[in-house]
Amino acid sequence: MSKKYLVTGGAGYVGSVVAAHLLKAGHEVTVLDDLSTGFREAVPAGSVFIEGRIQDSAEWLDSSYDAVLHFAASSQVGESVARPEKYWDNNVGGSMALLAAMRSAGVRKLVFSSTAATYGEPVSTPITESDPTAPTSPYGASKLAVDHMIGGECVAHGLAAVSLRYFNVAGAYGSCGERHDPESHLIPLVLQVALGRRESISVFGEDYPTPDGTCVRDYIHVADLAEAHLRALEAAAEGEHLICNLGNGNGFSVREVIETVRKVTGHPIPEVMAARRGGDPA
Template sequence: MRVLVTGGAGYIGSVVAAQLLESGHDVSVLDDLSTGHREAVPEGCRFVEGGIRERAADVLAGHGIEAVLHFAARSVVPESMARPERYWDGNVGCTLALLEAMRTNGVARIVFSSTAAVYGEPESAEIGEDAPVRPGNPYGATKAAIDTALTEFARMHGIGAASLRYFNVAGAYAGLGERHDPETHLIPIVLQVALGRRESVAVYGEDYPTADGTCVRDYIHVADLAEAHLLALDACRPGEHRVYNLGNGTGFSVRQVVDVCREVTGRPVPAVAADRRPGDPAVLVASSERARRELGWTPRRPELRRIVADAWDFHTGGDSAGRPAG
């Protein structure tokens, strides 16, 4: 299949592009490199530098694209709180332009990289797709709005769409790993401390009603996440918009993450207690039962140590940084 990966120079998009190539697909990548890295685009992909509004229609038509995997987005929650207009324009506006370009060029499938942030503060610790959608920040609100647009485009124009909602992604695959600037995710932050690039990691709250008092979150290996995108692509059906949560189904506490990072790296990682952050629930874990049942997806790398070890190898140039994670 001839597929377009928007945001394919970013962390998750590049790993999905790599797996698409391995599966025999013809892959084009569209990325404006505002946060992505040109060298992250897997060899074998056709790369087009530019924005969705400016280039998507030409790429869809010129490359005979049959399906889109859409990762291009702004994704930093604090920035979305400070500059919400950038998120509504960059996420919702650009996605509407992409959907219209798909409609006019007869491209009938799309897999959307959504987020569990659409649920806001959920009523239960384990979140299913039927949980109320009530995002607590503009980032989550824009993703929820795009989900609504996908439902409407499926109903009105017959596209087949799938939205994949997930929390925390980590690990590395085929030499492709996480390198955001600024970094806001826990595992790479802890590894930066181990590398001496930060003095310490802040632990926001140690008095939560959890086993060790710190927040519990769901972490998923980026390679497992990518495999779910390929399965969702195959499952897209005309006129349907499906939503799937993705996660390990098992949570790990902040303290567990720090301890495993110390074990994997063999280096000291100073952790400093800090006040709770407003709006941080004690436990957030995704229920992936629907994805397991309908897509046949099962995370094959669920162990926290494996996730951290692959990320560490990427950051240090270790053995597994240059080979696909098995």
């Protein structure tokens, strides 16, 4: 049966792909995005678009919606270290306003775009949902705060919620691919070097406690991630807050990613060593 969903941050990379999957499944989709980091052309055809902030979501959220999928957030680890107040305002304050609007409108189901950055430095691998949370950046801390906020909303007000803690999202879905301005994610940056759009790739730190000294990350394809959101909508239960990690269970270092692009494209990828970035776990 067709449902009606609000997708916050639906002009961004992950949100737009999830919105496209919802439309393909026959649902009605409204995208809310202030376009501060998203792109109007990324909003999938067939959805209703509202340009606005989640802080003002009470203006248009009503009982006609079956659920909210919440992606709107500031998401740069390095920036969060330099400007933590932005992350508390946008991520925590914005989510608080959204939850209040949902409560007032009687919308009682939420899927939240959380992050594996809530765990910080891993105690062991693979990271599980029962591992301790100790974020190393204000970005991770802000997402963890929202997770706690959602948990309280479930207990006190019967919200049905799922928090999906992503590892690193990658890949394309149709014409939708990673796109950030400025670009900050490893895979598109390395591919830009291979295409001749950049002279080199910066490697931030080579003294981490990993096999080759560079950061190790778990990657998940954006289409798999989108499918997980549709399943999360089915799994959400009244008064319960389900937390799920989303990754593939295997880590790849920065150097392994760079070397893979060299092999696949046949292009040399010059590296430039740089200092560690604040907030980056190993």
